[in-house]
Amino acid sequence: MQKIVLNGITWGHSRGITPLLAVSQRYSELHPDVEIRWKKRTLQEFADFPIEELTKEYDLLIIDHPWVGCADATRCVLPLNEYLSADYLRDQQTNSVGLSHISYNYNNNQWALAIDAATPAASYRKDLLSDVPQTWDDVITLAKQGKVAVPAIPIDILMNFYTFCIANGAEPFQNEDEVIDEVTGIKAIETMKELYSVVDKKMFSRNPIAVAELMTTTDDYLYCPFAYGYSNYARKGYAEHLLHYTDVVSFNGKRLRTTIGGTGISVSAFSKHKEVAVDFAAMVTSGECQSTMYVQHGGQPGHRSAWTDTAANHLTNYFFTQVLPVMDNGYMRPRYNGYLHFQDHAGDPLQDCLEYDGDPSKALQEMNKLYQQSLSKQTAVTA
Structure with missing residues (x-):
């Protein structure tokens, strides 16, 4: 047979x-x-x-x-x-x-x-860090000491942008005119700048796996505030040093909602x-x-x-x-046909803005153009 x-x-x-x-x-x-x-x-x-x-x-x-x-x-x-x-x-x-x-x-x-x-969750080296950050201010304080690692390639920055839009009061993708209103979008980017302006520049080429490898093979970084979690790094024998995972921090009194x-x-x-x-x-x-x-x-x-x-x-x-609890509180991205065009490209202007201290409103303009392109791709297929 x-x-x-x-x-x-x-x-x-x-x-x-x-x-x-x-x-x-x-x-x-x-x-x-x-x-x-x-x-x-x-x-x-x-x-x-x-x-x-x-x-x-x-x-x-x-x-x-x-x-x-x-x-x-x-x-x-x-x-x-x-x-x-x-x-x-x-x-x-x-x-x-x-x-x-x-x-x-x-x-x-x-x-x-x-x-x-x-979903992005916080992780840390329990053997090196006893006082785990609980608030956004705690994260920035630790980051200024050079002890925070965070994925900062375009896709991860974009997923975190959604998180900080929500943290600053509005969900993205609520209408077909713009990704997010300009006031909330600028607030989100400015909040993100607080972190990304003080972490090591090499983070802009690191994805969540690379960050987990960095944290488990060296003692340089003690904490990551949000990266897509990998239970493998919390398992004995998988990596040189264990990572422990925990809930994300609070921002303005509310837990951050990460993007599943x-x-x-x-x-x-x-x-x-x-x-x-x-x-x-x-x-x-x-x-x-x-x-x-x-x-x-x-x-x-x-x-x-x-x-x-x-x-x-x-x-x-x-x-x-x-x-x-982070999963149960998670935000779900759009899934319309055409959205992937936006996801594939919208992190680029955002990364440039954060890495080189660019103008948030210009980054948003570029993102809105990409959003309109993604919607037109949807129309072209379904028309």
């Missing part, structure tokens, strides 16, 4: 690849006629190559939720609500980590299942083995698998049962219980 081979594409960090390899191996043991092969790409490669093109080559795809507007427009992945039971999807919704599950639902179709959940990330698993509409691919997706995102094999092999589950599981928290020095 000829084997069924499923090809999958994911991202090349231990959090992204290792648990998939483990669960796929077990799936093949349970279904000897099925083999699942995974290819890994860098996060940048994912950004540079349209996912809709990858659906022609791969049966299973690990995606980011802002892409689901494109999925809805192109129908290149399956609406999983047409393949999975209502009870299964109800369990996924009930056990969502923050807005993770609903972030893959667009126009009443479920384009992916939340396999992984993440994580990933979902989609099934290509072009797959020759749709039912098998859906069955695997359902297995790997089930509460049973997520709270056992998935988390045990380096995963950061999208199912709430794993986040509240005692063994999972012992394994990660309570990463999950510490970060869960």
Whole structure:
């Protein structure tokens, strides 16, 4: 009997690849006629190559939720609500980590299942820092001592811009004229300048993984106020020094709301083995698998049962219980078809403004142009 081979594409960090390899191996043991092969790409490669093109080559795809507007427009992945039971999807919704599950639902179709959940959270070296910042002023004080690391590549700065718009009183993307009103936008950028003007300039080339590596391989930095969390760095034996994760600080008396990330698993509409691919997706995102094999092999589950599981928290020095309040308070980005054009480019003028002490109003003008372009791309596809 000829084997069924499923090809999958994911991202090349231990959090992204290792648990998939483990669960796929077990799936093949349970279904000897099925083999699942995974290819890994860098996060940048994912950004540079349209996912809709990858659906022609791969049966299973690990995606980011802002892409689901494109999925809805192109129908290149399956609406999983047409393949999975209502009870299964109800369990996924009930056990969502923050807005993770609903972030893959667009126009009443479920384009992916939340396999992984993440949001920017604070992290620190417990062996070096006893007085963990609780307020924004505490962060700035520590940053001025040169002890704060923070990801400052364009995409991370943009995600934090959303956070500081909310902190200064308004959510972005509330109308089609501008990303945010000018008063709030300028306040947000000026607030961010307080931090980014005093951290080491090399942060402007560091993403969250690079910051976590920096903090766990050297003693130069004690604290990071917000970076997409990786439970791997909180696990004994993974890195030279452990990171401990905690809630983000308060700003004007309220906890910051960070911008949720994580990933979902989609099934290509072009797959020759749709039912098998859906069955695997359902297995790997089930509460049973997520709270056992998935988390045990380096995963950061999208199912709430794993986040509240005692063994999972012992394994990660309570990463999950510490970060869960941040997840539950998280902000969800837009997902309209065309948004990714904005996300791919809007961090550039923002980074220039923060790195070189530029004019916030000019940065906002450039961002608004990109916003209008992204909306016109949506119109062009749907017209």
